[in-house]
Amino acid sequence: MLSRAFPVFAGMIGLALASGSPLQGQIRASERGQVSQTVDGTTIKLDYARPRARGRDSVFGGEVKWGEVWTPGANYATTLELDKDVQINGHAVPKGKYSVWMTVRADSDWTVIFDTTAKLYHTERPAEHPWQIRFAVRPERRPPLEVLTWWFPEIRPDGAILAMQWGDRYVPLNVTVTPSHPITIAANLARQYVGKYDFAWVPDSATAASDTTSHSSTADSSNAKAPPPTSFEVVFDQGSLWGIWDPAPWPGMEKVLLIRAADDLFFPTMMKDGQIYDTLADLAVEFKVANGRASGFEVRIENDDLIATATRKP
Amino acid sequence: MYNDSSRREFVFLCSGAILALATGFRRRTRQPASCHYHIRHVVHPEPRPGITAARVLPKEKLTDHPDAISAFEQVRQIPQIVDGIGCHCGCATRAGFYSLLSCYEGDGMAMMCEVCQGQGRLAFRLHQAGKTLDQIRAGIDARYG
Numbered sequence: 001m002l003s004r005a006f007p008v009f010a011g012m013i014g015l016a017l018a019s020g021s022p023l024q025g026q027i028r029a030s031e032r033g034q035v036s037q038t039v040d041g042t043t044i045k046l047d048y049a050r051p052r053a054r055g056r057d058s059v060f061g062g063e064v065k066w067g068e069v070w071t072p073g074a075n076y077a078t079t080l081e082l083d084k085d086v087q088i089n090g091h092a093v094p095k096g097k098y099s100v101w102m103t104v105r106a107d108s109d110w111t112v113i114f115d116t117t118a119k120l121y122h123t124e125r126p127a128e129h130p131w132q133i134r135f136a137v138r139p140e141r142r143p144p145l146e147v148l149t150w151w152f153p154e155i156r157p158d159g160a161i162l163a164m165q166w167g168d169r170y171v172p173l174n175v176t177v178t179p180s181h182p183i184t185i186a187a188n189l190a191r192q193y194v195g196k197y198d199f200a201w202v203p204d205s206a207t208a209a210s211d212t213t214s215h216s217s218t219a220d221s222s223n224a225k226a227p228p229p230t231s232f233e234v235v236f237d238q239g240s241l242w243g244i245w246d247p248a249p250w251p252g253m254e255k256v257l258l259i260r261a262a263d264d265l266f267f268p269t270m271m272k273d274g275q276i277y278d279t280l281a282d283l284a285v286e287f288k289v290a291n292g293r294a295s296g297f298e299v300r301i302e303n304d305d306l307i308a309t310a311t312r313k314p
Numbered sequence: 315m316y317n318d319s320s321r322r323e324f325v326f327l328c329s330g331a332i333l334a335l336a337t338g339f340r341r342r343t344r345q346p347a348s349c350h351y352h353i354r355h356v357v358h359p360e361p362r363p364g365i366t367a368a369r370v371l372p373k374e375k376l377t378d379h380p381d382a383i384s385a386f387e388q389v390r391q392i393p394q395i396v397d398g399i400g401c402h403c404g405c406a407t408r409a410g411f412y413s414l415l416s417c418y419e420g421d422g423m424a425m426m427c428e429v430c431q432g433q434g435r436l437a438f439r440l441h442q443a444g445k446t447l448d449q450i451r452a453g454i455d456a457r458y459g
Contacts, residue, residue: 041354180354261456261457262452262453262456262457265453265456265457284457300432301428301432302428302429302432303381303385303428303429303431303432303435304385304431304432304433304435304436304439
């Protein structure tokens with residue numbers, strides 16, 4: 001049978017080559033797609049082929065058979081790439097690249113499998129082995145989706161939901177990233193910063209006069225006036241360092257979490273409903289510490305321009 | 315109160331942009347298209363033996379970017395330090411890039427990149443404070459990584 005079919009097949013290939021048809025531009029049955037998301041410095045990347053349901057009523061239990069180990073994609077297995085260690089549904093997943101598989105079942109949990117061999121064809125289903133990461137997930141029923149899709153429907157300060165849907169089955173995976181900086185600080189370290197400070201924004205003219213790293217002044221800098229000074233209190237509360245402005249320079253900045261990036265270097269962080277909302281990493285708060293006690297601090301923006309100074313109140 | 319708009323406005327305020335319009339505070343420079351903004355992990359290169367600041371752009375080439383002049387002047391004073399620093403803005407993918415010093419040479423992309431300027435100025439401040447190259451690298455990674 002094969003020997004008889006070969007000349008026909010070879011002839012078709014020959015015709016295609018002879019006609020110079022642009023094979024590279026052909027539409028694939030399952031086009032390749034990518035999706036990636038960065039959360040607090042961790043990048044989560046999915047690469048997968050995207051099969052279409054093409055009118056099939058039941059993708060699962062039909063095209064994908066119940067009990068089958070299936071890659072949620074097509075052709076070459078879907079890959080998950082992580083540039084830092086994460087947790088997915090509470091399971092540790094070290095940084096690296098994995099092929100992604102799911103054992104699909106009609107009426108019970110599915111099993112998600114991350115295999116350390118990333119380059120596998122969809123028919124090369126990996127056998128179970130100890131260095132695989134396997135855990136159960138409960139698929140949800142949703143209105144059908146024609147094209148198999150991976151996306152990030154939810155992003156949090158500490159992670160994201162990575163979801164897959166094809167047909168009416170939706171599988172959410174809860175990814176938790178490793179925090180780039182801890183929000184807590186040891187009490188003995190925090191103590192050196194705690195206190196009340198006179199806080200003042202630095203006008204251009206003042207900067208030029210006092211900052212040895214000063215920049216060229218703008219033409220009208222002689223008219224520059226600083227906004228009114230304000231009070232800034234650093235407190236240690238619930239294991240974290242906080243800055244309290246009075247008055248606040250902007251709504252929502254009355255109380256900011258100070259996240260320690262290095263010795264004496266902090267980033268102010270806005271909070272909402274007790275959760276981190278936004279870390280202002282383009283505002284560096286640099287404390288000046290001598291003999292275990294901060295005498296003040298500077299605030300510098302991205303280009304290291306000095307925009308505010310604070311001096312500890314007597 | 316906590317929407318992205320107010321956040322952006324706040325950062326803008328802090329960076330002096332709004333104040334620049336109102337009271338003559340300086341304005342921020344624009345990021346160049348090649349500046350990808352905060353690459354977290356960089357490999358710091360070893361400074362090339364005998365490296366000098368001969369190719370760092372002079373003040374005369376920076377007339378359109380006066381705010382960047384001080385960064386170029388500071389980098390010019392410590393080429394052997396800046397040549398040992400990787401750049402966190404993503405410009406390391408550019409042809410001919412070796413170190414942060416490269417950002418201040420050639421087309422001088424640092425004149426439009428606040429991350430490049432900030433790293434140069436911070437390197438200068440830390441060097442002035444007596445920090446070693448490794449300590450300067452650590453300081454830059456903590457701030458821009």
